Amino acid sequence: MSMSSDESRNGLGAGRGALAMPNEFLTFTLGQEEYGVDILKVQEIRGYDTVTRIPEAPEFIKGVINLRGTIVPVVDMRLKFRLATAEYNEFTVMIILNVARRVVGMVVDGVSDVMQLSSEQIRPAPEFGSSVNTRFITGIGALEQRMLILIDIEKLMSSQDMALMDSVAVH
Numbered sequence: 001m002s003m004s005s006d007e008s009r010n011g012l013g014a015g016r017g018a019l020a021m022p023n024e025f026l027t028f029t030l031g032q033e034e035y036g037v038d039i040l041k042v043q044e045i046r047g048y049d050t051v052t053r054i055p056e057a058p059e060f061i062k063g064v065i066n067l068r069g070t071i072v073p074v075v076d077m078r079l080k081f082r083l084a085t086a087e088y089n090e091f092t093v094m095i096i097l098n099v100a101r102r103v104v105g106m107v108v109d110g111v112s113d114v115m116q117l118s119s120e121q122i123r124p125a126p127e128f129g130s131s132v133n134t135r136f137i138t139g140i141g142a143l144e145q146r147m148l149i150l151i152d153i154e155k156l157m158s159s160q161d162m163a164l165m166d167s168v169a170v171h
Helices: 002-010 018-023 153-157
Strands: 024-030 033-038 042-047 061-067 070-076 093-099 102-108 110-116 137-143 146-151
Touching: 024 093, 024 102, 024 146, 061 102, 093 110, 093 153, 102 153
Parallel strands: 033 146, 070 102
Antiparallel strands: 024 033, 024 110, 042 093, 061 070, 093 102, 137 146
16 A cells, blocks of 8 residues: 555656565766765755855855745755766756655756665665765665666765754764
8 A cells, every 4th residue: 555655656657666666766966976965855856046155155155046935055066076066957856755754955067867766776885995884775676788887875965064954863
């Protein structure tokens, strides 16, 4: 019963591979890399909009937007992941997410598509030093020539270094 309500609530990929639904990811690009987040965390995708800067916020927190009456913090993932440049152009996109009972905006270079991955296509996250903290990587999606870095967006957005979710209880 709950599966069918999830399918109707999601609306994406309904009728196809309902059992694989937890392995559906919205793919997006940051620089040369492709990333994926759980599609069920995504509320909407918007073009990049002007944000109101918050004094003394970390550089990667661009500010806030007013989204239909809700004040939404906006994180530029290119700055968070310390990529060389963060250009704002017609392809720059803001993904609105529901994480830890809160709405958060995430600025990325572009959105690719929604992708289904079977458990066989998801490899464990590697352990190595890199600009992306691997504790937020749930795995690597391998599809023919494509490699998709799968992000635990809830864990990342509610982490202490994001300074976004003071009200979230730390366990």
